[in-house]
Amino acid sequence: MKVKDIAIGAGVNPDTVRFYTREGLLKPTRNPDNNYQHYDAEDLRRLRFARKARQLGFSLPEIRQILEQAEDHHSPCPMVRDVFQQRLAEVEREIAELQQLRNRMTAALSAWQDMPDGTPDGHTICRLIEHWDESVPESAIEE
Amino acid sequence: MKVKDIAIGAGVNPDTVRFYTREGLLKPTRNPDNNYQHYDAEDLRRLRFARKARQLGFSLPEIRQILEQAEDHHSPCPMVRDVFQQRLAEVEREIAELQQLRNRMTAALSAWQDMPDGTPDGHTICRLIEHWDESVPESAIEE
DNA sequence: TAAAACCTGTGAGCTACTCACAGGTCAAAG
DNA sequence: CTTTGACCTGTGAGTAGCTCACAGGTTTTA
Numbered sequence: 001m002k003v004k005d006i007a008i009g010a011g012v013n014p015d016t017v018r019f020y021t022r023e024g025l026l027k028p029t030r031n032p033d034n035n036y037q038h039y040d041a042e043d044l045r046r047l048r049f050a051r052k053a054r055q056l057g058f059s060l061p062e063i064r065q066i067l068e069q070a071e072d073h074h075s076p077c078p079m080v081r082d083v084f085q086q087r088l089a090e091v092e093r094e095i096a097e098l099q100q101l102r103n104r105m106t107a108a109l110s111a112w113q114d115m116p117d118g119t120p121d122g123h124t125i126c127r128l129i130e131h132w133d134e135s136v137p138e139s140a141i142e143e
Numbered sequence: 144m145k146v147k148d149i150a151i152g153a154g155v156n157p158d159t160v161r162f163y164t165r166e167g168l169l170k171p172t173r174n175p176d177n178n179y180q181h182y183d184a185e186d187l188r189r190l191r192f193a194r195k196a197r198q199l200g201f202s203l204p205e206i207r208q209i210l211e212q213a214e215d216h217h218s219p220c221p222m223v224r225d226v227f228q229q230r231l232a233e234v235e236r237e238i239a240e241l242q243q244l245r246n247r248m249t250a251a252l253s254a255w256q257d258m259p260d261g262t263p264d265g266h267t268i269c270r271l272i273e274h275w276d277e278s279v280p281e282s283a284i285e286e
Numbered sequence: 287t288a289a290a291a292c293c294t295g296t297g298a299g300c301t302a303c304t305c306a307c308a309g310g311t312c313a314a315a316g
Numbered sequence: 317c318t319t320t321g322a323c324c325t326g327t328g329a330g331t332a333g334c335t336c337a338c339a340g341g342t343t344t345t346a
Contacts, residue, residue: 002324003323003325004324013304014323016303016304018325019302034310034312034325036324036325037324055244057244059301060301060302060303081255084248084252085252087248088249091244091245092245094241095245098238098241101200101234102238105199105227105230105234106231108227109224109231145293146293147292156334156335157293158334158335159333161295176342177294177342177343178293178341179292179342197333202333203332203333
């Protein structure tokens with residue numbers, strides 16, 4: 001398989017394949033005749049694995065580590081479980097933060113309905129934003 | 144005020160102050176004696192405003208635009224309302240995505256409790272991730 | 287007076303790609 | 317058999333919003 005073939009096989013940009021190769025996640029062999037990279041079924045598996053792991057929030061260094069451990073015939077799975085659980089906690093933190101932000105935003109938007117636009121006078125820049133947090137009732141801030 | 148003073152006043156890194164200055168969000172004057180930047184109360188207001196706007200998801204170019212319009216004595220607020228509403232929609236999309244991811248992750252974690260670790264054998268790398276989406280029941284995927 | 291703490295601008299590093307460029311290779315159409 | 321178009325190669329830059337490192341100048345403190 002050449003770059004485009006494996007890229008299509010995993011549904012990614014050929015440049016991503018080249019990038020992953022540079023980063024050491026894929027290890028194609030080389031055709032000495034034309035200097036082209038040659039990827040096999042194992043590379044495709046690794047690439048598909050990498051994309052799934054990326055969806056889960058694993059970083060490229062983490063993925064490379066897992067791939068290397070798998071190569072050394074160690075079992076990477078306990079490590080996966082660990083990173084996975086950490087990542088889950090992070091995702092939940094992100095959700096909570098975004099929900100808080102959304103609440104503040106919707107509250108601010110409704111508060112702004114009653115505020116005039118107000119031309120800046122050299123002292124205030126835009127009342128809508130300068131007072132956005134003060135205009136949000138406490139009750140809306142805590143989820 | 145020198146860099147460190149305004150940075151402390153807004154609770155940011157001095158390098159961020161320098162960066163915002165380079166980006167044209169702050170316009171300090173210069174002390175010709177020692178070539179130091181001098182920030183005044185207006186700069187501090189602009190910086191605090193910029194940080195609040197950043198929390199709301201405004202980009203630096205957007206913030207600069209608002210600041211410039213305020214300087215020209217135009218009212219930036221209708222523009223703020225627009226960008227704000229777009230940003231709110233984005234935040235809600237992000238929340239939905241993350242919630243979906245969280246559901247898939249928790250479902251996968253509980254499914255993995257019953258799966259052995261499995262040493263890689265040259266065909267599979269880590270069953271936990273390779274089959275993570277297949278192991279998640281449909282019902283868990285749709286919010 | 288000497289050391290510590292500040293200031294300056296510039297340039298690189300972070301993430302995970304994506305794209306542009308210049309030049310080499312190959313398959314099929316004319 | 318040649319040309320055209322689609323592919324391949326590596327390198328370098330761009331993305332956002334900082335953060336940090338560096339080398340050299342200035343001010344404050346002990």
